[in-house]
Amino acid sequence: MQKNFKRFWKLGVEEYNTQPFDITSDGKLVVKEGNYQYNIFELIKKYGSPLEVVFPHILESRVRDLIDIFNAYIKLHAYxxxxxxxxxxxxxxxxxxxxxxxxxxxxxxxxxxNELWLVKKMLEQEKFNPKIRVICNGPKNEAYIKLIEELKAKGLTVIPIIEDYKELERFKKYKGETGIRLNMSLKIKSHWDKRFNRYGFHEDEILKLGKLRNLSVLHYHISSQIERVDGLVQPFKHALLIYQKLRETNPGLDTIDMGGGAGVPYEKKGKFYTAKTAINLIVRTAKKFCDKNNIKHPNLIVEWGRYVASPAQISIFKIIADKAVSEGGKRKWYVIDGSFMNDLLDTWSIKWKWHVTPVNYMKENKLQSVWFAGSSCDSDDKYTAGGGNIFMPKLDDLNGEELYVAFYDTGAYQDPLASHHCLLSSPAKIICQNGEIKLARRRETSEEVGKQFGW
Ligand SMILES: Cc1ncc(COP(=O)(O)O)c(C=O)c1O
Incomplete structure (x- = not known):
């Protein structure tokens, strides 16, 4: 019986964010944008590998849906x-x-x-509506503070989130709205549930600060890739309690900013909560709490980053060699023409797990258990899915043709952290939008890489 290859490679599944992905009749990976279609194998023939492929339409639909879902539940709950x-x-x-x-x-x-400078650049190019709002997080040096003040003076809504006592003093004369970051005592189960969090004010500190100038936002960011919906709801409940107490001295406080944290089903296994479930719970919780305690319903902000950005990019590599993992063992190293340490850095730094499929020969029945090795000379430059089995087509059965593989959900945190270990070049990057392909980054030449190192 013919295998259902689409299901086998977990493509076309909404809960896994793979709904735009499909397989052609000759076993090649395609990505759909409405009735446009991108054949990834054809793109590799033109642009080579390693290659990053960005799909802005995926990002757009993630943002649009997120805003629509929040607004729908706000209406439903009469929030x-x-x-x-x-x-x-x-x-x-x-x-x-x-x-x-x-x-x-x-x-x-x-x-x-520097991130705020990008906002200034967009503003100067009249690229966006000046009603756009900017939250400024992180520890702030004087250059950062000056730019906040400059953009505020130009009429933009720029809200500095106060991190520590020094910033508290520095923003006393700030003319716009301000926010404050809460370092929550609550812990949740996630990779980043650090015992000691160094950002913001502890709860008892925040409640002793008294009246703060123009305070409108209570902000917290508890973690990233939160894997259970409770990990989003429990901290929010806790923040509502602090919001209620803080409003006694700061009646202008009208917004809770929940920071980032919503997870992405990277591994495409089992059930993962949906944005709808999480958002319904968040809005319902806020409504119930505020009505019971007779307090103003706060405006709600989320800064979910990986949730919108991850699924909008895939990273493609060619298999350039294979070799046995252990003497006499069946598993093989498949060596890629790029580097995990350089271009999917979380693979190495935090043992991230990715979904990976072939780009061609997707309908091969004979599969090989593999681990992937990067092209740098570092023994840590590898991807083993935590020591598990990864199945790929057997190279011997491909008539000597090249095999390409696609790593999914690589749009968040990988490019900004990329590096040049062994002076390998960064992958080329293309953008697929409205049926057209744009080159966003050429493959670096030796000369260009050398230049970055002073040569
Ligand atoms: C303050 C703040 N907001 C938002 C985010 C985005 O988090 P995520 O990508 O998990 O949604 C981060 C990530 O570190 C953060 O530090």
Whole structure:
């Protein structure tokens, strides 16, 4: 019986964010944008590998849906606060990621003077509506503070989130709205549930601060890739309690900014909560709590970054060699023509797990258990799915043709952290939009890489 290859490679599944992906009759990976279709194998023939492929339409629909879902539940629950989506720019600052967010009505969360400078640049180019709102997170040096003041003076809504006592003093004369970051005592189960969090004010500190000038936003960011919906709802409940107490001295406080954290089903196994479930719970919880305690429904902000950006990019590599993992063992190393340490850095730094499929020969029945090895000379440059089995077509059965593989959900945090170990070149990057292909980054030549190192 013919295998259902689409199901085998977990493509076309909404809950896994693979609904735009499909397989052609001759076993090649395609990505759909409405009735446009991109054949990834054909793109590799033209642009070579390693290759990053960005799909702005995926990013746009993630942002649009997120805003629509919040607004729908706000209406359903007769909630009186408003919703604002702020894109955490650190997730991916590339233009091909930032502009689609703006086009769908997203606002910004920036983390440094340079990220804020990108906002200034967009403003100067009259690229966006000046009603856009900017939350400024992270520790702030004087250059960062000056730029906040400059953009505020130009009429932009720029909300600094106060991190520590020094910033508290520095923003005393700030003319616009301010926010404050809460370092929550609550812990949730996730990779980043650090015992000691160094951002913001502890709860008891925040409640002793008294009246703060123009305070409108209570902000927290508890973690990233939160894997259970409870991990989003419990901290929010806790924040509502602090919001209630803080409003006694700061009646202008009218917004809770939940930071980032919504997870993505990277591994495409089992059930993962949906945005609808999470958002319904968030709005319902706020409504119930505020009505019971007779307090103003706060406006709601999320800065979910990886949730919108991850599924909008795939990373393609060619298999350039294979060799046995152990003497006499059946598993093989498949060596890629790129580097995990350089271009999918989380693979190495935090043992990230990715979904990976072939790009061609997707209908091969004979599969080989593999681990992937990067092309740098570092023994840590590898992807083993936590020591598990990864199945790929057997190279011997491919008539000597090349095999390409696609890693999914690589749009968040990988490009901004990329490096040049062994002086390998960064992958080329293309953008697929409205049926057209644009080159966003050429493959670096030896000369260009050398130049970055002073040669
Ligand atoms: C303050 C803040 N907001 C938002 C985010 C985005 O988080 P995520 O990508 O998990 O949604 C981060 C990530 O580190 C953050 O530090």
């Amino acid at each position: 009186k606060g408003k919703f604002f989506y702020h894109y955490a720019m650190k997730v991916n600052q590339n233009k091909e990621f930032v502009l689609p967010v703006v086009s769908e009505g997203g606002h910004f969360d920036v983390a440094s003077v």
